[in-house]
Amino acid sequence: MIRKLPPELIREIAAGEVISSPADVVRELLENALDAGATRLYIELWGGGLDKIVVSDNGLGIPKEELELALEHHTTSKLTDLQNIHTLGFRGEGLWAIRQAAQVRLTSRPPQQLGGATLTAFQDKTELYEHPAPAGTRVEVTALFHHLPARRNALEAPAAEGRKVVHLVSRYLLHRPEVALRLVVDGEEKIAHAGGGFAEVAKLLWGSVVANRLLPLEAAEGPFTLRGLLSRPELSRPRRDRLLLALNRRPVEWPEPLLQAVLAAYKELLPTGQFPLGVLNLDLPSEHLLINTSPDKSRVRLIRPEAILGFVSQAVQGLLAAHPLARALPEPT
Numbered sequence: 001m002i003r004k005l006p007p008e009l010i011r012e013i014a015a016g017e018v019i020s021s022p023a024d025v026v027r028e029l030l031e032n033a034l035d036a037g038a039t040r041l042y043i044e045l046w047g048g049g050l051d052k053i054v055v056s057d058n059g060l061g062i063p064k065e066e067l068e069l070a071l072e073h074h075t076t077s078k079l080t081d082l083q084n085i086h087t088l089g090f091r092g093e094g095l096w097a098i099r100q101a102a103q104v105r106l107t108s109r110p111p112q113q114l115g116g117a118t119l120t121a122f123q124d125k126t127e128l129y130e131h132p133a134p135a136g137t138r139v140e141v142t143a144l145f146h147h148l149p150a151r152r153n154a155l156e157a158p159a160a161e162g163r164k165v166v167h168l169v170s171r172y173l174l175h176r177p178e179v180a181l182r183l184v185v186d187g188e189e190k191i192a193h194a195g196g197g198f199a200e201v202a203k204l205l206w207g208s209v210v211a212n213r214l215l216p217l218e219a220a221e222g223p224f225t226l227r228g229l230l231s232r233p234e235l236s237r238p239r240r241d242r243l244l245l246a247l248n249r250r251p252v253e254w255p256e257p258l259l260q261a262v263l264a265a266y267k268e269l270l271p272t273g274q275f276p277l278g279v280l281n282l283d284l285p286s287e288h289l290l291i292n293t294s295p296d297k298s299r300v301r302l303i304r305p306e307a308i309l310g311f312v313s314q315a316v317q318g319l320l321a322a323h324p325l326a327r328a329l330p331e332p333t
């Protein structure tokens with residue numbers, strides 16, 4: 001059930017301007033779909049996202065009585081305890097912030113509800129009508145930043161904004177390989193993934209030459225689990241832009257000590273200035289993770305990290321010891 005958050009909780013949430021680009025809209029909608037347990041997602045973008053963005057999912061849906069509430073500020077069905085966050089969203093302001101910047105058409109049907117409903121919202125005006133609809137949620141965002149020229153002018157060309165969206169969606173898919181996802185930008189299919197494992201997504205997004213040189217990693221110790229792929233020592237890259245981390249399934253920037261733990265395992269194996277590639281999903285009890293530190297939730301802090309760092313170091317070292325260096329090769333182009 002969607003509720004308004006109590007004022008004392010609102011004060012604690014690290015809020016800020018969330019929507020400054022089309023990719024921000026897609027991130028909020030994609031996170032909502034994943035939180036709703038969607039296993040199939042369709043994303044469409046026109047004019048770099050300025051003309052239209054559509055995200056549809058087969059998740060839990062929103063009951064028709066709650067559609068209005070979903071678009072209000074600080075209304076959420078998710079958060080109960082800031083120290084114990086299990087969902088990507090928790091502030092109750094994603095849809096509200098999109099609504100401030102665009103025209104929104106929200107269509108939804110929870111599987112158990114007979115018919116669907118659509119709420120259209122533009123500035124203060126909303127309109128609700130009922131009609132048949134497939135189970136799940138579809139959000140259509142149009143006229144993004146039409147009445148906000150400052151934000152519109154700060155954008156890059158539509159093609160560049162479109163590329164940012166492809167990059168963002170790829171990032172989420174790498175961490176959620178089980179989700180089937182299709183992304184279409186200006187009529188061109190950019191991602192078509194039928195669902196699968198880390199290896200399938202790595203192959204789709206990075207190509208088979210890279211994917212074939214990634215080692216599957218799966219380790220668990222007490223409450224910690226680490227899953228993903230890491231490159232064999234003969235594959236490396238001069239940047240670390242393809243070494244990706246999700247903590248409790250949230251894509252995040254690396255907390256520095258954790259990054260160092262992974263890099264240390266490669267230290268003797270890679271030339272200076274070269275970095276491994278891979279994608280890691282690390283799951284920890286939520287009391288080890290402070291999420292609420294930046295408005296876009298990408299920066300997090302580990303609490304009492306010692307045991308976590310030990311576990312990750314050992315897992316990565318163990319993986320590399322089992323696959324000794326064959327011959328150092330630069331990354332294939």
Ligand SMILES: Nc1ncnc2c1ncn2[C@@H]1O[C@H](COP(=O)(O)OP(=O)(O)OP(=O)(O)O)[C@@H](O)[C@H]1O
Pocket residue numbers: 001002028031032033036057059060061062070071075076077078079088089090091092093094095096137
């Ligand atoms: N795709 C969806 N499927 C099901 N419910 C949804 C979907 N999108 C939004 N909702 C409902 O609308 C509520 C408000 O969404 P909104 O994105 O504004 O806030 P949030 O996800 O709770 O928090 P955050 O601001 O951190 O994203 C959600 O809590 C959820 O109940």
Ligand SMILES: [Mg+2]
Pocket residue numbers: 028031032089090093094095
């Ligand atoms: Mg949200």
